[in-house]
Amino acid sequence: MSAVEVWWARLDDSRPALADDLDAVERERLNAYARDEDKARFLLGVAIVRRVLGVHLLLPPAAVQLDRTCPDCGRPHGKVHADGMQVSVSHSGDLIGVAFHPSTPVGLDVELVDPKLDPDALATITLADSEAAHLTRYAETDRARAFTQYWTRKEALVKATGDGIRADFRKIVVTPPDQPAAVLDWPAHTGPVQLADLAVDAKHVASLAALTSAALTVHSIDAAPLLTR
Numbered sequence: 001m002s003a004v005e006v007w008w009a010r011l012d013d014s015r016p017a018l019a020d021d022l023d024a025v026e027r028e029r030l031n032a033y034a035r036d037e038d039k040a041r042f043l044l045g046v047a048i049v050r051r052v053l054g055v056h057l058l059l060p061p062a063a064v065q066l067d068r069t070c071p072d073c074g075r076p077h078g079k080v081h082a083d084g085m086q087v088s089v090s091h092s093g094d095l096i097g098v099a100f101h102p103s104t105p106v107g108l109d110v111e112l113v114d115p116k117l118d119p120d121a122l123a124t125i126t127l128a129d130s131e132a133a134h135l136t137r138y139a140e141t142d143r144a145r146a147f148t149q150y151w152t153r154k155e156a157l158v159k160a161t162g163d164g165i166r167a168d169f170r171k172i173v174v175t176p177p178d179q180p181a182a183v184l185d186w187p188a189h190t191g192p193v194q195l196a197d198l199a200v201d202a203k204h205v206a207s208l209a210a211l212t213s214a215a216l217t218v219h220s221i222d223a224a225p226l227l228t229r
């Protein structure tokens with residue numbers, strides 16, 4: 001398969017003019033966020049989607065047609081669907097990423113590692129027994145990061161299928177965080193899948209899934225120049 005492009009922005013890349021390209025639904029969602037940081041993360045995700053697809057389709061960003069219909073409730077907060085491109089958006093902390101592939105469904109998840117989270121408690125509801133047992137081998141100072149890597153691997157998988165958090169994370173078994181990312185057991189999914197961790201920065205972890213049997217090649221691209229135009 002051709003490479004998956006993952007475009008990355010940081011909160012600092014946000015600027016009000018990016019909102020000019022939003023459609024009415026996106027504007028409504030933008031205005032509904034109470035915190036400036038949440039507004040900026042959403043705005044940057046939309047701007048990357050629209051600008052990258054605009055280049056691909058030879059259209060102005062505002063003219064790109066997107067479908068965000070949630071299969072559960074019909075509201076426009078679901079996975080982004082666009083003609084001729086598979087897309088996955090993720091944002092957390094300082095980072096906003098969008099993965100693109102012309103034909104293969106992709107799932108991207110980035111998370112800020114929160115040193116205050118309780119990995120042992122979260123493990124009981126999100127990790128398989130074998131994963132939770134492996135997590136206890138990490139020193140307490142490393143455990144939040146290890147848990148978060150388990151989480152991004154699983155969330156990348158369910159974002160690729162579009163199931164999102166409806167999926168039972170305890171029934172998806174992935175390799176331990178100190179080993180290369182791979183799926184060990186996922187009874188609910190019978191098709192091909194590839195999984196990889198993406199190097200981002202010291203504060204965040206990120207994973208990418210693609211529903212293919214072909215080897216995964218990832219191009220990480222700085223979105224900042226695209227966002228200043």
Ligand SMILES: CC(C)(COP(=O)(O)OP(=O)(O)OC[C@H]1O[C@@H](n2cnc3c(N)ncnc32)[C@H](O)[C@@H]1OP(=O)(O)O)[C@@H](O)C(=O)NCCC(=O)NCCS
Nearest residue numbers: 045072073077078079080089090091159162163164165166
């Ligand atoms: C998608 C989901 C996994 C997001 O996790 P998160 O860590 O909070 O957020 P991320 O930043 O990683 O991802 C958000 C992006 O995922 C995308 N997304 C939403 N639903 C998705 C789904 N079912 N599958 C894949 N991607 C989805 C959107 O593009 C969203 O970006 P946006 O804010 O620009 O619209 C989670 O919210 C989910 O499963 N949602 C669907 C189920 C749900 O919420 N149902 C209740 C409402 S009916």
